[in-house]
Amino acid sequence: MIVRLVAYTPNPEVVAGTAAATCTDSKSPEKSLKSAMKSGHNSVLEHASFSFSVEDVSRVTLAQLTRHRIASFSVKSQRYCNTGKDAMMVVPGSVRKEGYEEKGIAMFKSCVDFYEELVASGVPKEDARYFLPEGVCTKIMLTMNARELLHFFRLRTCHKAQWEIREMAEKMLTEAKMVAPQIFLSAGPPCVACGKCTELKPCSSPRRIGPKGELI
Ligand SMILES: Cc1cc2nc3c(=O)[nH]c(=O)nc-3n(C[C@H](O)[C@H](O)[C@H](O)COP(=O)(O)OP(=O)(O)OC[C@H]3O[C@@H](n4cnc5c(N)ncnc54)[C@H](O)[C@@H]3O)c2cc1C
Numbered sequence: 001m002i003v004r005l006v007a008y009t010p011n012p013e014v015v016a017g018t019a020a021a022t023c024t025d026s027k028s029p030e031k032s033l034k035s036a037m038k039s040g041h042n043s044v045l046e047h048a049s050f051s052f053s054v055e056d057v058s059r060v061t062l063a064q065l066t067r068h069r070i071a072s073f074s075v076k077s078q079r080y081c082n083t084g085k086d087a088m089m090v091v092p093g094s095v096r097k098e099g100y101e102e103k104g105i106a107m108f109k110s111c112v113d114f115y116e117e118l119v120a121s122g123v124p125k126e127d128a129r130y131f132l133p134e135g136v137c138t139k140i141m142l143t144m145n146a147r148e149l150l151h152f153f154r155l156r157t158c159h160k161a162q163w164e165i166r167e168m169a170e171k172m173l174t175e176a177k178m179v180a181p182q183i184f185l186s187a188g189p190p191c192v193a194c195g196k197c198t199e200l201k202p203c204s205s206p207r208r209i210g211p212k213g214e215l216i
Contacts, residue, residue, distance in 0.1 A: 001090075001164070002055040003171035005179065012048035012146060012180045019044040033182060045146035045183060052172055054140045058090040061164045062138055064156075070148040076139040079126040084116040089135040090164060108133055146183050149176060150193075157215055158189035159203040170215055177213060188215050 009015050017029025020036035023044070036044050066073055089108045091101050111131055118128035144152060149172070155161060156169035177184045190198045191206040192215065210216040 001057050001167060001171070002053075003168060003175065004053045005050060005172075005175035006053050006141070007051040008176075008179055009048040009050075012050075013182050015047045016044045016146065016183065019047045030182075037183070042147045042150070045150070046148075048146045048180065048183070049143055050146065050149060050172075050176055050179075051141065051143040052175065054142070054168060056088065056090070056137050057140065057168060058135045058164060059138050060090075060134045061162075061168060062140060063134075064162065064165045065140070065142070065168070068144070068148065068152055070144065070151075072143040074141040078129040078132070079124075082119065082125060083129060083132060083136065084112050084119060087112045087115075087132070088137040089133065090137060091135070093163070108135065146176075146180065150184070150187055153184075153187045154189060154193055157187075157207070158191075158199070159205060159207065160199055173215065181213070185213075 013033060014029055016036075017033035020032035020041065021027070021029045023036070023041070024032060026032045033044070036042070062075060087108075089105070091104060095101060095104055111133055114131050115128045118131070119125055153169055153173050156165050157173060158166075161169070173184060173187055177187070186193050186209070188209070189207055190196060191202075192209060197203075197206060208216050
């Protein structure tokens with residue numbers, strides 16, 4: 001999976017800080033941002049947006065990702081693009097571990113071959129795609145503001161989230177932290193963001209922030 005931060009509001013922390021300073025008539029955006037975030041006045045974070053491109057991710061993850069409504073998405077179209085030619089799929093580690101990778105890929109390939117046969121015989125791509133599995137790779141561009149990103153990271157970097165969307169969220173967080181370290185300082189699941197798990201059945205391995213600011 002490839003995740004790239006392709007664009008973001010220039011000086012996101014100055015922008016969010018200036019919004020916070022506007023509310024209190026303060027002269028210090030930096031201090032204002034800190035205290036706004038500390039007091040949960042997170043609407044100031046909505047002034048900073050981040051756009052990511054994600055490649056080699058499954059449509060399983062696409063379905064989970066697009067449940068997040070405070071975001072904008074553009075997805076490689078299966079109606080207009082041929083999915084057959086270079087189709088790839090995501091093979092879960094558990095499948096590989098049990099020795100089913102080869103058999104799984106052969107099944108995937110036969111679905112893709114059938115898809116190609118349908119398209120070649122005149123069936124529109126939008127109908128032929130009904131025979132493609134959910135594991136097929138896609139390409140996404142998404143934009144979220146910093147407030148929604150914090151919420152997204154809270155849900156999707158948690159060990160309760162599925163591994164693929166978790167991997168994606170972790171990569172997005174790494175990129176976001178590089179350009180807005182203050183905003184994303186304690187971003188992560190509740191065990192990291194507020195030191196306490198909110199799940200009914202907590203996992204056995206709470207996360208923490210490592211020496212380089214990475215989620216462990
Ligand atoms: C571990 C895990 C397991 C899951 N399992 C399932 C499952 O089994 N089945 C299933 O269907 N989904 C499942 N989901 C998806 C989940 O229910 C949410 O749809 C998804 O996480 C998006 O979260 P959200 O609605 O908080 O966020 P967003 O859509 O990103 O919204 C952000 C916040 O904005 C506010 N908001 C947005 N829209 C509205 C609105 N219309 N009205 C009021 N407030 C709004 C809410 O405060 C919301 O938390 C799962 C998610 C996770 C993380």
